[in-house]
Amino acid sequence: xxxxxxxxxxxxxxxxxxxxxxxxxxxxxxxxxxxxxxxxxxxxxxxxxxxxxxxxxxxxxxxxxxxxxxxxxxxxxxxxxxxxxxxxxxxxxxxxxxxxxxxxxxxxxxxxxxxxxxxxxxxxxxxxxxxxxxxxxxxxxxxxxxxxxxxxxxxxxxxxxxxxxxxx
Amino acid sequence: xxxxxxxxxxxxxxxxxxxxxxxxxxxxxxxxxxxxxxxxxxxxxxxxxxxxxxxxxxxxxxxxxxxxxxxxxxxxxxxxx
Numbered sequence: 001x002x003x004x005x006x007x008x009x010x011x012x013x014x015x016x017x018x019x020x021x022x023x024x025x026x027x028x029x030x031x032x033x034x035x036x037x038x039x040x041x042x043x044x045x046x047x048x049x050x051x052x053x054x055x056x057x058x059x060x061x062x063x064x065x066x067x068x069x070x071x072x073x074x075x076x077x078x079x080x081x082x083x084x085x086x087x088x089x090x091x092x093x094x095x096x097x098x099x100x101x102x103x104x105x106x107x108x109x110x111x112x113x114x115x116x117x118x119x120x121x122x123x124x125x126x127x128x129x130x131x132x133x134x135x136x137x138x139x140x141x142x143x144x145x146x147x148x149x150x151x152x153x154x155x156x157x158x159x160x161x162x163x164x165x166x167x168x
Numbered sequence: 169x170x171x172x173x174x175x176x177x178x179x180x181x182x183x184x185x186x187x188x189x190x191x192x193x194x195x196x197x198x199x200x201x202x203x204x205x206x207x208x209x210x211x212x213x214x215x216x217x218x219x220x221x222x223x224x225x226x227x228x229x230x231x232x233x234x235x236x237x238x239x240x241x242x243x244x245x246x247x248x249x
Contacts, residue, residue: 075222075224077222079220079223080171080220080221080222080223082222084222086224092211093225093228095216095219095225096216101215105216108193108194108213112191112196112211113209116196116209117209120207124207127206127207129206
């Protein structure tokens with residue numbers, strides 16, 4: 001997980017901060033203690049400063065990400081006779097003739113968004129609106145398969161209607 | 169509001185300087201919009217490519233590309249593409 005410059009210039013006193021050399025020499029034991037003791041370790045270049053990293057247990061990361069939920073908006077467009085879904089949290093969408101087609105198109109598109117976002121995260125993270133999307137993309141990236149991706153997006157609990165109302 | 173096709177959208181993306189990329193299920197347009205000077209990533213699914221864009225989605229695309237409103241998009245499509 002990238003940490004910004006400020007966090008490495010003045011690492012919080014309550015958290016452990018190790019230098020790159022120490023991390024390299026003791027990586028195995030540091031990772032082991034992070035997992036076993038649920039610790040958080042900040043690591044970076046102690047001499048030159050600059051961006052560092054935070055090492056936290058993967059389980060803790062997953063728990064932190066539970067705070068980020070998706071509220072897909074479903075609509076039916078009478079003019080084009082199509083359903084569409086918008087996932088505002090990551091600015092992704094899907095269009096289709098039926099609810100199933102639409103959900104599949106959305107999943108295809110979300111997979112493309114995921115690949116693109118993490119391929120060029122250094123570019124996207126320069127912009128506030130994309131920085132806000134980071135935890136949502138991170139959460140989606142942890143889904144091990146397409147079924148779990150759909151569940152993470154909340155597609156399994158969506159109700160579909162042709163009334164044109166959002167998410168009815 | 170008049171409807172626009174995904175092809176119209178793709179033509180405008182090209183005119184805005186975005187790059188076309190083939191994807192597993194269609195195409196994507198990416199790059200920095202010459203209007204908004206911000207990164208854009210717009211996916212057009214192969215099943216939607218020949219279709220019209222639902223109005224609710226069209227507004228989202230127009231805004232994401234850097235147009236003020238659908239009218240500005242319409243004028244751009246008419247005059248510049």
